[in-house]
Amino acid sequence: MRTRPFPPPDPLSRRTALRAAGAGALLLGAGGGLAGCRSAVSAQEGAAAAGPKRGGKLTIGINQDFTPALLYTQSGESFQNRLIYNTLIRYDDQLKPHPELATSWEYAADGKSITLTLRDDVTYHDGRKFTADDVVFAVENLKKPERSAQLAATARTVTGFEKRGEHELVLKLAHPVSNLFDLFEFMIITDRHTVDEAVKGTKLNGTGPFRFKEWRPGTALTLTRNDTYWIPDRPYLDSVELRLYTQPDALLSALRSGQVHLSYQVSGKHLATLQSNANFTIKKYNTGNGAVYVGASVHEAPADSREFRQAVAWAVDRDRVVKQALGGYGLASAAPWPRSSPAYSEANRTHYTHDPGKARQLLKASGVPTKHTLPLGHPTTPLHTSIAEIVQYDLQQIGIRTELQPSDPASFQKKLISGTMPTLWINGHGFAQVQPATLAVSAYPFNEAKNTSGYGSDAYTEAVQDAWRHKDPTGAKALARYQKISDLLLDEAFIVDLAVQSAVQVAAKELHGPRLTKFSYLDLDDAYLV
Known part of the structure; x- marks a missing residue:
């Protein structure tokens, strides 16, 4: 056709x-x-x-x-x-x-x-x-x-x-x-x-609206207008500078002072302070640009126990994650899918809720020792640090002690790709916002062939391959295939999803x-x- x-x-x-x-x-x-x-x-x-x-x-x-x-x-x-x-x-x-x-x-x-x-x-x-x-x-x-x-x-x-x-x-x-x-x-x-x-970052030659001018590592990436862009009269802007702010307070100050016009990285606690400010517009992308989660390395005790991983899933207060870490811009969810996804269902979203009592029961049933302090890795971004602190507190309430292990984002990404994460970690993932099969064949935390957690099973491989090897990503049969993937993800809990994120655009008026x-x-x- x-x-x-x-x-x-x-x-x-x-x-x-x-x-x-x-x-x-x-x-x-x-x-x-x-x-x-x-x-x-x-x-x-x-x-x-x-x-x-x-x-x-x-x-x-x-x-x-x-x-x-x-x-x-x-x-x-x-x-x-x-x-x-x-x-x-x-x-x-x-x-x-x-x-x-x-x-x-x-x-x-x-x-x-x-x-x-x-x-x-x-x-x-x-x-x-x-x-x-x-x-x-x-x-x-x-x-x-x-x-x-x-x-x-x-x-x-x-x-x-x-x-x-x-x-x-x-x-x-x-x-x-x-x-x-x-x-x-x-x-x-x-x-x-x-x-x-x-x-190497020395020459970036593309067809896009802006040309590479300069990259100053740790400071900024500067681009200038492409006067021969294929869309007539575009772009309008003469130049763009992506300026690095590693501290959330510094980013907020730069926005308020007019040094920065646009950001998608304003921390949750700061978004509320800008909502009533007439100098800014705030937009939320509701189709989901990612999700935040707790990952588990399944070949390391005690995360090699499915009951232990399920206990973690019941322990975390997802509503608190959305309210405090995401500033209210997100959807508490035990599944990775945004509401715009063909794989979304309310039953999947609410499969795990905050139930410390059930978490303690599962932890006891697992028989795993809890006297040792477990590493809890996370990138050093304000968002992930905030979530790590919430997860650490919630796990402590059910008897799991953790020690935060922060890494800079680039180093953390390399660990994620190489599969060298600690027993537990905090991160965000994408790929649930596009066709559902992409999550399980592409995203490092979920990849059925080789994922960061080290999880694999014949059932998972069969479900993922069945959903992927079809031309049509929609329809009743496709939805049934996606549900098989969701069922396995929720039951095995090697990735414990916490909330679907909404990208939030903060722009000067x-x-x-x-x-x-x-x-x-x-x-x-x-x-x-x-």
């Missing part, structure tokens, strides 16, 4: 859509993409009347430094990817793919090939034309183990390519996969000639138009300052 869902983006229609989205943000509520406070809506209505303005430097406050070695790994360090690079498609909130570098596609009825029609008017920042060879390279590059790309398994299902000119490409698949378009949104199209320089993709890449195509 030939699929041509939309023509190439039209600047005027996108601008109109953006204005409509801003004015209607409150109407979307929990079922839509964004929910905003009244000040956000009023400010956007004002911007709509004034219209976009060209020029200006946008400063963004981040709490994790750019890490070029993890360029192809989705993590907290992936924030800048969509500023420098493009992807083949972009999802909307309902996981419907829209054209980006691919303008249309034809998916074979048997799910074993897909034909992509590519844009023919795109150049890299160095002037080289984008062609089908760049897509071939992008797929092959993700297959390399050194890239640590979570969607490598999906990339490896592409077993062959057939070029039909410079801008038409057939991808041949070993078998159907339900998350092929997740790959197309995840996979940044980097320059195949400078990839070694890119992963003069900034309009930023958005996040499904993989939390920042899109500033339509952003402007007034």
Whole structure:
């Protein structure tokens, strides 16, 4: 079937859509993409009347430094990817793919090939034309183990390519996969000639709206406007600086003083102080951009006991995690799925609740000794530190003593990838916000082939592979497959989900138009300052 869902983006229609989205943000509520406070809506209505303005430097406050070695790994360090690079498609909130570098596609009825029609008017920042060879390279590059790309398994299902000119490409698949378009949104199209320089952070050559200017490790990443961007008259901004703030108070101070215009890393306790501030707009992405969890290394006692892991699941007060650590911007949930996911169900979400009595019973039934203090690892971000402290307290109430073991985010990510975590750890994961099979074949904590916890079983492998090896990710049969995965995750509890996170956008009132993709890449195509 030939699929041509939309023509190439039209600047005027996108601008109109953006204005409509801003004015209607409150109407979307929990079922839509964004929910905003009244000040956000009023400010956007004002911007709509004034219209976009060209020029200006946008400063963004981040709490994790750019890490070029993890360029192809989705993590907290992936924030800048969509500023420098493009992807083949972009999802909307309902996981419907829209054209980006691919303008249309034809998916074979048997799910074993897909034909992509590519844009023919795109150049890299160095002037080289984008062609089908760049897509071939992008797929092959993700297959390399050194890239640590979570969607490598999906990339490896592409077993062959057939070029039909410079801008038409057939991808041949070993078998159907339900998350092929997740790959197309995840996979940044980097320059195949400078990839070694890119992963060192010395040259980042893309097709995106901004060009790489300078990376000062531990300080900032600076980008400038791409005057030859393929979307006419975009971007509006002259430059962007992603400035590092490792302390939450420093980030808050920078926002209040006007040094920073935008951040998605404001700590939960500080969000409440900004809600009534007329100088800021706050937007919540309700489709779920990740979740926070307790991980367990199942080959280390006492986490090798399923009853012990279930005791942990019953012990933690998820509502407190949402209220205190997430500032109310989240959904207490024992399952990883946001409400927008086809795999979501209320029964899964509430499978574990805060029940210390039941936790103590399970702990006693497990027979594991509790006299030893267990390590509880976590990244040193304010969010994860706050959650670790809550979990430590709740576990102490049922007789499990822990010692916090903080690591800087980059080092923590490397431990996660290599599977060298302590007995218990705190972290966040993504991939539940896209097609459900992606979580279990791609995310390091859940990967059925090799996950951080060291968990594996024939039943888990069978359930995951069954959900993944189908072309259609929707429908009653697909939902039944996803439920099998959920049942195993909840019962085995090697990952104890605590809450689905809502990305929260804090922006100065003069900034309009930023958005996040499904993989939390920042899109500033339509952003402007007034």
